Amino acid sequence: MNVLILGGGGREHALAWKIAQSHHCNKLFVAPGNPGIAQVAIIVDMGTHDFEGIKSFCLLNKIDVLVVGPEEPLVNGIYDFMEKAKTIDGWRGFVVGPSKAAAQLEGSKAFSKKFMQRHDIPTAAYAEFTKDSFEAGKQYIQQHTLPIVLKADGLAAGKGVVISETHEDALQVFEQMLINRQFGEASTKVVIEEFLTGIEVSVFVLTNGVDYKIIGHAKDYKRIGEGDTGLNTGGMGCVTPVPFITEAFMQQVEEKIIAPTVKGLLAEGLVYNGFIFFGLMNEGGNAKVIEYNCRMGDPETEVVLPRLDTDLLSLFAAMDNGTLEDTNINFADGYFATVMAVSGGYPGNYKKNIPITGADKPLQVPGSLLFHAGTRQEGKAIVTNGGRVLAVTSKGESIGKAVQQSLDVLGTINFEGMYYRRDIGFEFS
Template structure:
C-alpha cells in the first residue's frame, strides 16, 4: 500500500511514523515533508496548497490513501478534488473544513447546533466593528475570519488594542483577504484543553484529552506560537468527562453537518476553555493539532491506518480505538527568536541518542537533511516526546531527552505540563 501525507511539520512526521507501523504500508510519500519524514519515506517538493499538483502526484503514483496534515489543503478542497479522482482522502471536504477556514462560519454553526461558545458578532465593515468595541469595552477578542497561519486572533486588553487589531485586519490587510471579515467576541477566562475525535460522518471515536502551550515563554507569557509543547491526558478534562464533553461539542457538529449533506470525515478538534460556568468552545480545527498530535499518536494503540479507512468508509463503529493508559509529554525545541525572525541552518546533534531512550521519539518539524547532517530550517524545529507511567515521569523523561539534543540558538520552555502537575496536586 502506498500513502501520501501532505504537510511539513512535526505532526506530519508523527503521522508518517505511525502509519509506517502497519505492515501493509510499503511506501510513504510526504509533500513537501522535512528531515524526519525523509527517514520514514520519500519527500516530494510540492507545497501543501498546490491542490492540482498533489492530486496529479496521487494519481500518477497510484496512491491508495492521502492524509492531509494541515488545514489549508482541506479548506482549499483537497478531499473534494481527490474524490473526483476516486482516491481516498483522510480529512473533511471543503464545506466541513470551513469550521476552521472561516471563524464566522464556525461560530454560526456553533450557535445553530447549540454548542456553548462566547457571545459574538460578525462584521464586514470597519466602522461598525469599532462602534461595537466601544459599546462592549475590553477585554475583548478580535478574530480574522479566514486562515491567518495561527496569528489572526487578538485578545485585546484595551479598547484601543482591539480597534488597532481591527484596523490591521480590515484596513491595512495584515492577513490579506482573511481579514476582510472579522469576528468580535467576549473574552473568556480559564484553562484550555484540546479534545479530538476521529469521525466517519455519523460515528465518532474519542482520543484522550490533551493540552497545548501556545505562548512562547514560560508562565504562558509572550506572543502566541503554533505551540511550544503538549501533554496527554490533561487533568482538567479527565476520562470520566469524555462522553459528556463529546455530547456537548462533538456530536452536535456531526449532526449539523450531516443534516446539511456535508458529513464530517476526519479528525474534529475542539479547543475548549474551562470557565467558571463550565467548558466553552473557543474554536474548531479540522485536523490533528501540532504539537498535540505527537503525544496523542505516541499513546494510540489501535492501528492508525485501520482507523483512517474506517472513517472514510463510515465504519468507525466497528473499530475499538484504544490508547495506552501511560501519559505522554512533548517539548518543542525552537530556534531562538521564534515566532519572530530566527536563524536557520544550524546543525542538530544528539537526535539518535534521544531516540534511543526507552519510550522517547523525537519528531522533526523545521528540519532538512543535507550534506549528511540534519539542520534547522524553521522556527519550531523538534518536538521531543516521551511516555511515562504518570505525568511527572513523562515530563522528566522528555526533558532528559531534550538535554541530549543540541543546536545553536536553541530555545524551549521548561514548564511544559507544569499546569497539569499543579492540578494533580
C-alpha cells in the same frame, strides 16, 4: 495500502511514524517531508498546493489513502479535487479530510460561529464586522467588556487572533485587521468575541460525518515564556491525559459539543471524512468551543498519537467503508509529554540554516520519540528550517516524569539559539 501524507512538520512526522507501524501499510510517501520523516517514509519533492501533481502521483503510485496534514489544502478543496479524480481519472483511493464546504469550520471564523449557533453548541458570544460595518464595529468594541478577543475570519497562519486588554488597543487592532488588511483576504471580515476564562484543552475526533471516535485529548502550552508568559506561539509543548478530563467532563463534551457538531454536519449536507480538532475552554467544569480545526494540531499530534494504542490506518479504512462505529479505541497506560525546541528569537524574527547536532539518527532512548518539525537536509548536515524545530515526546508514570525525560533528551541535542520551556505541564507536576 499505499499512503501519501501531505505536509512536512512535526504533525506529519508523527502521522508517518504511526502509520508506518501498521501492518496494512505497504508504501508510505510524504510530500514534502523533512529529514526526520525520511527515517520512516519515502520523501516526495512536491508541494502541498500542487493539486495536479498530487493527483498524478496518486494515480501513478496507486495511492489508496491521501492523508492531508495542514489546513490550507483542505480549505482550498483538495478533497473535492480528488473526488473528481475518482470519476474522471479512475482514482480508487480516499482522502482523510473534509470537503471544501465542511473545511469552513476552520477556514472561516464567522462560518464556524454561525454553525455553532444553529446547532446550539456552547461557545463565546460574538459579533462579526466587515469594512462596510467598520463604524458599528468601533461602537461595539467601545461598549465591550475587557479583555476583547479579535479574530481575522480566514486562515492567518495562526497569527489572526489578538486578545486586547484595553479598548484603545482593540480599536487599533480592529483597524489594522479590517482597514489596513493586515492578513489580506483573511481579514476582510473580523469576528469579535467575549473572552473566556478557564483552562484550555483540545479533543480530537475521527469522523465520517455520521459516526465518530474520540482518539485523544491534550493540553497545549502556547506562550513562549515559562509560567505561560510572553507571546503566543504555534505551541511549545503539550501533555496527555489531562488530569481534569474526567469521565463526566468528557461525557459533557460528547453530548453538548461533539455529537451536535457531527449531527450538524450531516444535517447541512457537509461531507466530512477526517479529523476534527475541538479547541475547548473548561470554564469551571463547563466546556465551550473556542475554535474548530479540520485537521490534527501541532504539537498535539506528537503527544496524542503515541498514546493512541490503535492502528491508525485501520481507523482510516473504517472511516471510509462505514464501519467506524464498530471499531475499538485503546490508549496506552501512563502519561505523555511533548516539549518543543524552537529557534532563538521565535515567535519573532529568527535565523534558519543553523546546524543541529544529535538529531541525525532515530532516537534510541526507551520511552521517548524525536519528531522533526522545522528541519532541512543540507549535505550530510541537518539544519534548522523554521521557528519550531524539534519535538521530543516521552512516556512516564506521571506528567512530571514524562516531561523530565523529554527535557533530558533535549539536553543531548543542540543548535545555536535553541530554546525550550522547562515547565510544560507545570500545574500537574
